[in-house]
Amino acid sequence: MVDIVLLFLTLAGQVRAKFTCKSDGHFGDENDCTKFYHCANGRAMGGFCPAGLLWNQATQQCDWPSMTDCDFTIEKAKQLQVESPTILYLTFDDGPNLGTTELLDALKAHNIRATFFINDDNLEITEKRNETQVLENANNLVRIVAEGHMVADHSYDHMKHNSDGPKDAYQDISNDISYFGPRNAAPALYLLKKAGFEEATINFVNYTLNYFVRMPYSNNWRVGLDNGRAISADCLECTVPASSSRKAVKIADVLAKEYGVQVFGWDMEWSMNFNTNRIKYGGTPMFMRLGTGAHSKQKGKIVLLCHDIAFRPHEITGSLSAQEELLEFLDLAKNAGYQFKTLDTYYMDEPQTQSV
Template sequence: MNVSQDTYAEKRKGNKKRFFILLLILLIPIFFTGFFVGKSFSAPKKPIEPEVIEDVEAPLVQEEQKPKEEEQSKEETSAVEKPTGKVVYLTFDDGPSKLTDEFLNVLQEHDVKATFFMQGKNLKKEYLQESVKRAVKERHYIGAHSMTHDFKKLYKENQFVPEMRETLELIRDITGESPQLVRPPYGSAPGLKNEQIRQQLVDAEIKVWDWTIDSQDWKLKDNPNQIIENIKLGTKDEKEIVLMHEKTQTLAALPEVIKFYKEQGYQFAIYDESDHFVLNFLNDIRL
């Protein structure tokens, strides 16, 4: 009896040992499989970072693009379109004056641009300088018409170029623009017959414009109809430059002058420094 009981006990111990070994063999693969599977499930956490960075950088890219778009739109706005076909240049001398804003109102109402030749003695008057700034803001051109408008000082005392330089500097100081076009008081003939003065203009890179039509408005007080008639009779070519002044009678005539040129199929243009053409009574191609 004792021998059989010992044998039975040993068998039981052997069975238990084999059971635990078998269980261990089965559990080892399960343990390693779970370990690697767990690591594979935790891996997707890292790709989240690029998405966060992308969200932060996106507005910065948009902000950097904005100034370029604004600069491009400014360039397009400031660019002067070259006219084609029949073209008329309306020009006004002797400003700025108390009438400048009224001239600008009429031009704005009819969507027309013009070229102004202003005197330095008037540009110095601070109460008129806002009108000058407005003219440039509304894309009109401002050139110089001397400081004094005095024939003796300009032509006999050889002060034409110094006065024009001073006037151009005043325009620059007021408006920020740097024009290079001037209109000689009383015209380049006889004023600029002096070769020395013309050479001074060439050296200073200053351009000169006279006119093709003289409205004679300065001597037609209270007679705007005659101004209109003079302009109509003088209009013969496909390119016309009309001389007018900042006068009450001219202001009254201006709407009809604009209407006439529109009916005749003319485009309205302003002086363009990048597309200069010779317009002086002396036919000096350097000017």
């Protein structure tokens, strides 16, 4: 189903091969179902299957998981220890929303804290969002804070005042920038005060909601590090037309330079189908992708983008629900030695060598 020649030309060289070739040909990695090797003249060149596919040794190509005999276990994950200490920052966008309850249950089961980039218009009743859903969203926002997760700014309405998608998402710099910061923070803070949180907690949430931003549709970075090295990156292809992307870049500049905001993008994404709002592949393939060379902005740190709604109750390929796929991913990542943090400490974090 995937042209192995094209796949090889695209992906070869992305990994350093540590594979012993016994003959020429293509071979899968015994510990990583997303990895394969092309052996020629005794030399191995490594590559990775596209997102959602695994290596099928029988057909010598990348294939749908259901067509392969890949059986990746916790025991194998323990063998596949990360080569150097690595921090994984789980981030979830567009909540609180459908799926947030399932996310929180999974994170609580593993005692893992994550960063939630929220849109506070989820606390409003609309034609598409009834009172029951708004109440669940409000309860989940309270739960996010109560269970020690970080809350950050994803704009008040995900730029819906301009567009319900990446096309023309950014139109007027001065107006669009007003949807970040206090406008998005105020409803959340009001809710937390009504819920009886202590002043120190409310002050911290006020801080993170005003000074940590992810821009909708844009993988832009403006992060200043304590060691003097700054991260600045733009995604000019994230929104269309080009004028929208240029405005998004300008907004990132203003947020950082004039308001002192830390603008975070992402290093890797747990891809979802935006037509069905479902994850495209399960926990095991996502875990395997962590080792594919994410081009992380900081060595030893991976910021992973996910979306709350992709983990709402439903079935995906096979018998596992999206929540069960997340639980499997967390199992594998923890056993492989990944450390979990929230973005408020990104600048200061140093990956720690863990004792075996």
